[in-house]
Amino acid sequence: MKPGALEGIRVLDFTWVLAGPYCTRILADLGADVIKVQSMTTSNGYDARGGGRTNSLNRNKRSLRLNMRKQEGRDIAGRLAQHCDVVIDNFSARVMKSWGLGYEEIAAIKPDIISISMSGFGHDGPWKDYVSYGLTLQALSGVTHLMSYPHAPPQGFGYSYADYGGGLTAAIAVLAALHHRNETGEGQFIDVSQYEAMTALTGMSLLQRSVNGDSFEPKGNLLQARPCGPYGAYRCKDDNSGALTLPDRWLAIGVTNDQQWEAFVSALGGPAWASDPRFANQELRYENASALDAYVGSWTRGLDCYEAMRVLTSAGVPAGVVQNTADLVHKDDQIDHFGFWWFDDDLPTPSKRLDGFPVQMSQTPAKLARLGPDMGQDDEDVLSSLLGFTSEEVERLRELEIVW
Amino acid sequence: MTGALNGFRVLDLTNERGVYCTKVLADLGADVIRIEPPEGDPLRNYPPFRKGEIDPDQSVYFWHHNTSKRSVVLDLASRHGRDQFSQLLGTADALIESHDVGTLAGLGLGHEEVLETHPALIYTSITPFGQAGPRAKDPANNIVLSALGGVMNVNGAVDAPPLAAFEDQSYLAASNYAAATTIAALLYRRRTGTGQFIDVSIEAAVAAFAHWPYLQSGVAPMRTGSLNLNAFGIVRCLDGYCAVSLNHNWDKHLSWMLSEGFGEELVGLRPPTEEPNVPARRANLEKRLDVLGAWAATKAVDTLFREGQAHRLTFGKIMSVDDLFQNPQLRARGFMVPVHHPELGETYEYPGAPYRLTRTPWAVTRRPPLRGEHTEEVLAEPAMRARANSEVSR
Numbered sequence: 001m002k003p004g005a006l007e008g009i010r011v012l013d014f015t016w017v018l019a020g021p022y023c024t025r026i027l028a029d030l031g032a033d034v035i036k037v038q039s040m041t042t043s044n045g046y047d048a049r050g051g052g053r054t055n056s057l058n059r060n061k062r063s064l065r066l067n068m069r070k071q072e073g074r075d076i077a078g079r080l081a082q083h084c085d086v087v088i089d090n091f092s093a094r095v096m097k098s099w100g101l102g103y104e105e106i107a108a109i110k111p112d113i114i115s116i117s118m119s120g121f122g123h124d125g126p127w128k129d130y131v132s133y134g135l136t137l138q139a140l141s142g143v144t145h146l147m148s149y150p151h152a153p154p155q156g157f158g159y160s161y162a163d164y165g166g167g168l169t170a171a172i173a174v175l176a177a178l179h180h181r182n183e184t185g186e187g188q189f190i191d192v193s194q195y196e197a198m199t200a201l202t203g204m205s206l207l208q209r210s211v212n213g214d215s216f217e218p219k220g221n222l223l224q225a226r227p228c229g230p231y232g233a234y235r236c237k238d239d240n241s242g243a244l245t246l247p248d249r250w251l252a253i254g255v256t257n258d259q260q261w262e263a264f265v266s267a268l269g270g271p272a273w274a275s276d277p278r279f280a281n282q283e284l285r286y287e288n289a290s291a292l293d294a295y296v297g298s299w300t301r302g303l304d305c306y307e308a309m310r311v312l313t314s315a316g317v318p319a320g321v322v323q324n325t326a327d328l329v330h331k332d333d334q335i336d337h338f339g340f341w342w343f344d345d346d347l348p349t350p351s352k353r354l355d356g357f358p359v360q361m362s363q364t365p366a367k368l369a370r371l372g373p374d375m376g377q378d379d380e381d382v383l384s385s386l387l388g389f390t391s392e393e394v395e396r397l398r399e400l401e402i403v404w
Numbered sequence: 405m406t407g408a409l410n411g412f413r414v415l416d417l418t419n420e421r422g423v424y425c426t427k428v429l430a431d432l433g434a435d436v437i438r439i440e441p442p443e444g445d446p447l448r449n450y451p452p453f454r455k456g457e458i459d460p461d462q463s464v465y466f467w468h469h470n471t472s473k474r475s476v477v478l479d480l481a482s483r484h485g486r487d488q489f490s491q492l493l494g495t496a497d498a499l500i501e502s503h504d505v506g507t508l509a510g511l512g513l514g515h516e517e518v519l520e521t522h523p524a525l526i527y528t529s530i531t532p533f534g535q536a537g538p539r540a541k542d543p544a545n546n547i548v549l550s551a552l553g554g555v556m557n558v559n560g561a562v563d564a565p566p567l568a569a570f571e572d573q574s575y576l577a578a579s580n581y582a583a584a585t586t587i588a589a590l591l592y593r594r595r596t597g598t599g600q601f602i603d604v605s606i607e608a609a610v611a612a613f614a615h616w617p618y619l620q621s622g623v624a625p626m627r628t629g630s631l632n633l634n635a636f637g638i639v640r641c642l643d644g645y646c647a648v649s650l651n652h653n654w655d656k657h658l659s660w661m662l663s664e665g666f667g668e669e670l671v672g673l674r675p676p677t678e679e680p681n682v683p684a685r686r687a688n689l690e691k692r693l694d695v696l697g698a699w700a701a702t703k704a705v706d707t708l709f710r711e712g713q714a715h716r717l718t719f720g721k722i723m724s725v726d727d728l729f730q731n732p733q734l735r736a737r738g739f740m741v742p743v744h745h746p747e748l749g750e751t752y753e754y755p756g757a758p759y760r761l762t763r764t765p766w767a768v769t770r771r772p773p774l775r776g777e778h779t780e781e782v783l784a785e786p787a788m789r790a791r792a793n794s795e796v797s798r
Contacts, residue, residue: 005588008595030588056616122760125736130713132720135636139647139720142728144630144638146570147559154638154645154722155567158558158627164613168580173759175587176408176432180764182594183411188763196739196758203755204571205725207468210740210753211454215725221547221568225452225465231547233556233565245682246626250566252551260543313542320548322566324557324626325618328611332552337537340608351619358578358608359585360534363600364592 004031005364009178012077012084013037013061014101018134018160019194020090020118021057022167027086027174028060029357029366035084035382036061037077038375040404041069055347056354058372064383065376067404074099076387076402082110083386085181086174090118090194092129103189112187114177118170122193132194134160141198142205148218162198169197221252222289228256229285230264230296233322236305243326249305250322253296253312258282260317267315268299306331329353342368379403407433408764412590414498415439415489416473420447420572421606422502422530423469425579429500429586430472431757431766437496437782438473439489441480444775454748461747461774470772471743471754476783477776480511488783489513491791493522497593498586502530505540515601525599526589530582534605544606549574553610561629578609633685635676637693638722644705645722650692651676652718660715666699743771 009032013024021036028034036058064080067073078100081087087106089096096102096117103115117123120132135156138144144156170192181187199206205216208225216224221232231254238247255261258281265274273279273295278288285292300308305321312319321327328335329351335341342356357366383389383403397403409432416426416438430436438445447469448460455462476492479485493499499518501508508514515527529535532544550556550568560567582604589600618624630638635651649657654675661667670692679685700708705721712719723731734740740753757766782788 003592005585005592009591026584030585056619121733122737125733127713127733131716131718133636133649133652133718135632135634135647136649136718136720139638139722140728140731142723142725143570144645144647144722145724147567149561149564149567152561152564153630153640155560155630156638156647157555157569158560158629158632159615159625160634161555161569161613165577165580168577168584168613169758172428172432172580172584172587173761175584175591177761177764178591179412179587179594180408180410180761182591186763188761191760191762192758193737193760195733196737196756199728199734199739200755200758201573201576202571202725202728204465204468206729206740206755207752208452208464209725209729211464211467212452212456214452215729217724221565224571226450233547233551233568235565244624244626246562250551252547252556252568254545254547256545313539316543318543318545318548320544320552322551322556323554324624325554325614325616326624328554328614329618334533334537334539334542335605335608335611337540338534338605338608340605340611349620350622353619355612355614355616355619358605358612359581360603360605361585361589361600362602363598364589 002363002365004366005361006030006032009033009086010084011035011086011088012081014087014089014091014096015118016090018057018163019166019170020088022164023118023170023174024061024088025057025059026168026171031364034061035080035378036063036373037066038063039065039067040375041067054372056372059354060369061373062378062382063373063375064379065403067402068099070402072397072400072402074101076383077101078106079387080382081106081113084113085178086114086116088116088118088174092119093117093123107187112181112185114174114181114187114190116170116174116190116192118166118192118194120193121195123191134162137162137195137198140195142202143198146202146205146216146218149220150218154218162194165201166192166194166197169200222286226256227283227286229282229289229292230255232289232293234293234297234300236300236303236308244324251300251305251308252320252322254318256318261285263316264312267311267317271295271299344368344371346371376403405763405765407431407767407769408761409434409587410764411435412498413437413496414500415492415496417499417501417503417508418530419502420450421532421575422500422579422582423447424576425528425530425582425586426473426500427469427471428580428583431768433764433767433769436473437492437778438470438475438773439480440475440477440775442477448775467772468754471768472770473773474770474778474782475773475776476779480513486512491788492782493518493525494791495785495787496525497590498526498528500528500530500582500586505531505535519599519601523599524593524597526586526593526602527599528582528586528602528604530578530604530606532606534608535603546572546574549606549610553607554614555610558615558625558627560627562627566627574606574610577613578604578606581609581612628686631686631689631693633682633689635689637689637696639693639697639700641700641703641705641708646700646705646708647720647722648696648700648712649718650689650696653716656715657717661695661699664699667695670695741768743768745771747774
């Protein structure tokens with residue numbers, strides 16, 4: 001069996017909710033030993049709940065309970081940190097320090113430690129103590145405003161995209177720091193403001209504002225700066241099977257040059273409206289997008305979305321069904337072929353699969369090495385192998401509610 | 405201070421699908437050499453342009469995606485160009501590209517061939533669907549991949565079309581995954597001396613960012629507008645919109661509203677999580693949103709945001725790009741960084757670091773390069789000269 005790229009790297013993981021665990025999920029998927037610290041004394045987000053959600057978010061990790069409200073719990077955490085390459089949290093600034101697990105404290109004993117803290121807004125600035133969830137960060141980073149239809153109330157992502165983006169961003173920072181440490185022996189502290197991680201993803205808009213003084217305004221699905229069309233979502237035949245909570249089906253079409261436009265018109269059988277002078281070039285198709293969209297929609301409306309997609313893609317026109325997650329599981333032969341799914345019969349869910357990893361590495365493939373652990377599943381393993389505790393000692397610590 | 409990836413040399417053959425990946429690596433200190441054809445990188449023709457004037461050295465799109473990189477012009481269609489590229493490969497740690505499947509192979513630069521000659525190289529390809537499979541060669545772009553990957557489906561109002569992720573998010577997601585795995589491969593190579601091929605599927609990267617309750621519940625989430633079933637919504641204030649939590653620190657939140665004469669009808673309302681089914685949960689949240697809407701309508705958005713945060717509620721003002729640009733938190737943190745363009749005599753503020761590595765900070769070490777700006781410099785490097793000479797003497 002091929003090794004993981006991060007084999008031999010150990011992470012002491014104090015993260016909770018979503019952004020932090022998504023970061024450590026990536027590290028675990030790549031083969032790092034991620035020790036997730038949980039406790040019966042905290043809700044720990046929804047990480048504490050067993051079942052499928054834990055399996056998706058916490059697969060490949062180990063779980064250790066430590067009661068951080070007790071000095072002995074904090075002492076054990078401090079000792080464990082010395083056996084780790086990375087310590088990560090997404091608390092506000094004071095928490096780790098108050099536990100004796102701030103960067104300076106750990107680095108005093110283990111100078112090459114990489115300590116990373118993923119706070120909402122960073123450890124300084126007027127908003128440093130502000131509270132946030134992904135949807136808050138979306139709003140504040142300009143995303144919600146930009147992801148809207150013109151002259152309509154703002155929309156944004158319908159879920160906590162900022163958590164995924166933030167988690168992956170933090171993982172990159174950890175990996176870069178590990179590289180530096182390998183080359184120089186130097187560890188460091190990494191401060192990740194999830195707000196800045198999200199804002200970096202709207203960088204293009206900011207640079208436009210900076211250079212040209214011009215602020216992008218919402219344009220629905222149209223591109224901000226590249227006139228072209230048709231570009232958007234077009235309604236197809238409804239799915240009235242009752243399987244979906246919303247029956248409407250859509251096809252995304254993205255015609256971005258004249259060659260694709262020719263192919264598009266030809267694929268539709270050369271309808272008369274395509275020769276309308278309002279659609280004669282990219283700029284005009286963009287300006288007259290509403291009119292164009294109405295015509296395109298009248299074509300798609302009578303077709304099954306997958307059928308319409310095939311007609312266009314086989315003609316060389318970029319098009320893709322707006323798939324829901326059931327579609328991805330049952331209808332997407334390509335993502336299946338790519339190997340995105342991780343299957344395991346022990347999963348307590350009907351699908352018996354997890355959303356896997358979107359990258360195939362030839363020598364160090366990411367893989368499902370174990371399902372998400374129950375809380376405390378690895379108490380003994382971790383404490384005996386790393387700190388030499390006997391099982392009796394671990395049991396005593398449980399009774400004292402330290403391993404708790 | 406040097407960057408974390410100091411000394412890591414990357415040859416950059418990406419197009420729009422992967423150009424952000426090499427920016428990520430460059431801003432972290434990697435030596436990224438962008439290879440441009442003699443007529444220039446096509447991305448230089450992407451709008452918007454500085455002052456709206458079409459100029460391949462003034463594409464704001466190109467600028468944003470090519471900070472900290474060097475530019476070398478090579479004609480890969482010619483034998484000579486490919487020889488020079490081959491020599492460059494001998495000095496490089498990684499090659500990152502995002503062309504259609506088979507394009508580089510057609511030039512003798514596919515991953516199988518290259519890795520045979522350079523087994524310690526890390527070769528990363530970013531494509532819409534991966535290298536192989538029934539639809540690997542289907543035409544695709546950002547909106548198409550946002551749709552297929554499952555992220556588009558959950559955004560937008562119920563009575564309007566679903567909304568794709570803003571800007572080139574599918575490319576950014578894939579680029580970030582490509583950067584992460586390329587660095588991971590570098591860590592592995594340091595231990596073992598072995599390079600590898602990294603196959604990034606943009607569709608899969610989007611799916612990796614999607615919301616997956618379907619795998620447990622068997623119910624696929626659909627768009628619900630801005631009212632989120634995890635108890636968030638958007639309210640209209642006097643002068644703007646605010647994202648508000650609808651069940652966070654609720655006792656405190658409700659007391660506050662009551663003290664201002666709103667929320668009587670919400671007293672005793674059960675938590676939405678205790679509703680027996682989704683429609684009931686939605687109705688519960690809509691009721692809260694209605695009341696919050698009436699309350700918010702009496703306030704300026706900045707006031708609601710500030711007061712909400714003072715009450716430890718996860719409120720967030722819906723900021724425009726202009727708001728963002730002037731945002732006091734970003735300004736206090738020095739988020740925007742000045743980048744000087746000597747060729748224009750101008751300095752512009754560029755968006756800054758997604759992370760703060762305290763010892764090896766993120767930095768824009770070079771302004772985006774002019775076409776071929778570093779060709780001579782790179783080809784004159786001792787390692788390159790040695791390779792060129794050894795080829796000549798063979």
